[in-house]
Amino acid sequence: MASIVTDYLPLEIKSNPYYVHAKRGYLSHLLLDAAKAGQDVYENEYNKLNNLAYARKENNHITIQEVFKDNWGYFVEYCNRKSIPLRDAILSNVDSMINCRNFNSGYLFYECPNCHDIYVRGLSCHSRFCVSCGKKYRDARANEISKTCIYAPHRHITWTIAEELRWFFQKYRDLFDELFGAVNDVLTHLIQGKSKAARKRNERLGFISTLHTFGRDLKFNPHIHTLIAECTIDKNGKRKPYSYFNYDSLRKSFMNQLLKRMYKFLKGINDKNDIDEFFKIKKELYKKNESGFYVHAPQKECKNPNQIKKIVNYVCRYAGHPAMSESRIISYNKDTKMIYYYYDPHEDDAIINENDKIGRQYVTESVFDFIAKLIVHIPNKAVHTTRYYGFYANHSSLDIMHQPKLFKWKEIAKMKSNLNWRVRLISSYKYDPLLCHCGATLEIVPDLCYFVGYSKEDG
Ligand SMILES: [Zn+2]
Ligand SMILES: [Zn+2]
The missing domain is CATH 3.30.70 (Alpha-Beta Plaits)
Known part of the structure; x- marks a missing residue:
C-alpha cells in the first residue's frame, strides 16, 4: 500500500543531518527507495522528512501556531470574563492562523504517476499574522516596493x-x-x-x-x-x-x-x-x-x-x-503555561564595542502575557501598513x-517566481515537495482536491 506523506503523520526523526531515526518501518523504506532513485532524490526525501511538523517538533522547534492552539480558548474566555474587548481583526486573524493548512479548510491532492504514492497539502490561511502566510504576504509587498523603485x-x-x-x-x-x-x-x-x-x-x-x-x-x-x-x-x-x-x-x-x-x-x-x-x-x-x-x-x-x-x-x-520570529522561542511548557524567548535590543545595533552592548535579553513569561503582547500588533482589516x-x-x-x-524586469520576474510555494520550499527548506521518493514528479489530481474557498496561492 502506498504511504501517505503529509505534515500530519506522527513520525519521529532526529535532527542530526547524518542520522535519520525512524521507529516506523515505512520511513526507512521511503529513504531506501529514494536512495535507489539517486543521490538528489535521497537528499530531497531526507530534507522533506526532517521538515515534517512532527520532525520539527522533535527538534524542539516551537511554533506560534501551537502556542495559540493550546491557549487561545482560555485567553478568549478570560477576556470575556473580564470584559476586555478583542478587536475583530484579532479574532479573525488568530482563527485563520490556528487553522492554517488544516485539511478541513481545503487541500490539494497529488499522486505519483509511477509509484502511486500521494501527497496532500492543506491550503494556506492568508492571515498576515500567520508565520508562513504572513511571510509570503510581506515578501510580495517587498517585491512591489522593489518594482516601484x-x-x-x-x-x-x-x-x-x-x-x-x-x-x-x-x-x-x-x-x-x-x-x-x-x-x-x-x-x-x-x-x-x-x-x-x-x-x-x-x-x-x-x-x-x-x-x-x-x-x-x-x-x-x-x-x-x-x-x-x-x-x-x-x-x-x-x-x-x-x-x-x-x-x-x-x-x-x-x-x-x-x-x-x-x-x-x-x-x-x-x-x-x-x-x-x-x-x-x-x-x-x-x-x-x-x-x-x-x-x-x-x-x-x-x-x-x-x-x-x-x-x-x-x-x-x-x-x-x-x-516575533519563531527561532527566538527557546522553550514552551504546555503544562506550566510558561514561555522562554530572547531578543537583541536595537540599542546595541549602533554600538561597535562588544563590551558596551546591553547584550541579548532573555524573557520568561506566562503564555497569556506573550499572546497579549503579540495580538496588539495585528493591524485592523484594510489598514495599509506600507504606503x-x-x-x-x-x-x-x-x-x-x-x-x-x-531592478531589471528579469530580476522582478525572479522575485515573483520566488513567491510560489514550491519554489519557496525548495529555497528555504531545500526540498521539492513534489519530487516523489521514487524519483518521479507528483501530479495534481483535480477531482480529489477539496476547496472550501478558492485559494489563490495554491491554485
Ligand atoms: Zn513515486
Ligand atoms: Zn497560514
Missing part, C-alpha cells in the same frame, strides 16, 4: 515617537494615519517649505513608509521606516539629485507635525480627559525633548547599482519582519514612467 540612491530613515505618547496610538488606532501623515508633512515641507518655485513646480521626493507597532521586546512601540529616493521630480518630469538631510531639523519638524496632528485628531474625538492628558504630555515633551523625536538614519555608502539594490533589499526585508508618497504615490500626477528602474 527608480534607479537612484536610496536611504533608510526611522521615525520614532516619545514613549509617553504610545498609549494614545493603542487606544486610537486611527492615529497611525497621523503618524504616516507627519512623516509626509516633514518630507514634503523639506522641498516645498522654503521655495515658492518648488511649490509651483510641484517638486517632490519619492518615498515609501512602513509602520511597525512593535519593538524588539514585543512591547507596543509604533514607529515608521521610510525608504527614500535621493532625488526630486517635478510636474515637468525634471529630476534633480537631493541628498542633504539635516537630521536635527527633521527631528524637530517631525515632533511638531505629529503633535499638531495628534491634537487635531483628539479634538475630533472630543474626550476631555484625553485632551487634558495630551496637553500635559505635550508641554513636558517640549521642555524635555528640545531636539525633537528620535529620527535615525544609518549612513551607508550607496553609490553603485549593487549597493543601492542591497540597501533597498535590506529595508524591504527589515520593514517586513514580523513582531507610497510623493512621486512614488499611486495617484501621483508626477510621471516616473520614463525614469530608469532600479
Whole structure:
C-alpha cells in the first residue's frame, strides 16, 4: 500500500543531518527507495522528512501556531470574563492562523504517476499574522516596493515617537494615519517649505513608509521606516539629485507635525480627559525633548547599482519582519503555561564595542502575557501598513514612467517566481515537495482536491 506523506503523520526523526531515526518501518523504506532513485532524490526525501511538523517538533522547534492552539480558548474566555474587548481583526486573524493548512479548510491532492504514492497539502490561511502566510504576504509587498523603485540612491530613515505618547496610538488606532501623515508633512515641507518655485513646480521626493507597532521586546512601540529616493521630480518630469538631510531639523519638524496632528485628531474625538492628558504630555515633551523625536538614519555608502539594490533589499526585508520570529522561542511548557524567548535590543545595533552592548535579553513569561503582547500588533482589516508618497504615490500626477528602474524586469520576474510555494520550499527548506521518493514528479489530481474557498496561492 502506498504511504501517505503529509505534515500530519506522527513520525519521529532526529535532527542530526547524518542520522535519520525512524521507529516506523515505512520511513526507512521511503529513504531506501529514494536512495535507489539517486543521490538528489535521497537528499530531497531526507530534507522533506526532517521538515515534517512532527520532525520539527522533535527538534524542539516551537511554533506560534501551537502556542495559540493550546491557549487561545482560555485567553478568549478570560477576556470575556473580564470584559476586555478583542478587536475583530484579532479574532479573525488568530482563527485563520490556528487553522492554517488544516485539511478541513481545503487541500490539494497529488499522486505519483509511477509509484502511486500521494501527497496532500492543506491550503494556506492568508492571515498576515500567520508565520508562513504572513511571510509570503510581506515578501510580495517587498517585491512591489522593489518594482516601484527608480534607479537612484536610496536611504533608510526611522521615525520614532516619545514613549509617553504610545498609549494614545493603542487606544486610537486611527492615529497611525497621523503618524504616516507627519512623516509626509516633514518630507514634503523639506522641498516645498522654503521655495515658492518648488511649490509651483510641484517638486517632490519619492518615498515609501512602513509602520511597525512593535519593538524588539514585543512591547507596543509604533514607529515608521521610510525608504527614500535621493532625488526630486517635478510636474515637468525634471529630476534633480537631493541628498542633504539635516537630521536635527527633521527631528524637530517631525515632533511638531505629529503633535499638531495628534491634537487635531483628539479634538475630533472630543474626550476631555484625553485632551487634558495630551496637553500635559505635550508641554513636558517640549521642555524635555528640545531636539525633537528620535529620527535615525544609518549612513551607508550607496553609490553603485549593487549597493543601492542591497540597501533597498535590506529595508524591504527589515520593514517586513514580523513582531516575533519563531527561532527566538527557546522553550514552551504546555503544562506550566510558561514561555522562554530572547531578543537583541536595537540599542546595541549602533554600538561597535562588544563590551558596551546591553547584550541579548532573555524573557520568561506566562503564555497569556506573550499572546497579549503579540495580538496588539495585528493591524485592523484594510489598514495599509506600507504606503507610497510623493512621486512614488499611486495617484501621483508626477510621471516616473520614463525614469530608469532600479531592478531589471528579469530580476522582478525572479522575485515573483520566488513567491510560489514550491519554489519557496525548495529555497528555504531545500526540498521539492513534489519530487516523489521514487524519483518521479507528483501530479495534481483535480477531482480529489477539496476547496472550501478558492485559494489563490495554491491554485
Ligand atoms: Zn513515486
Ligand atoms: Zn497560514
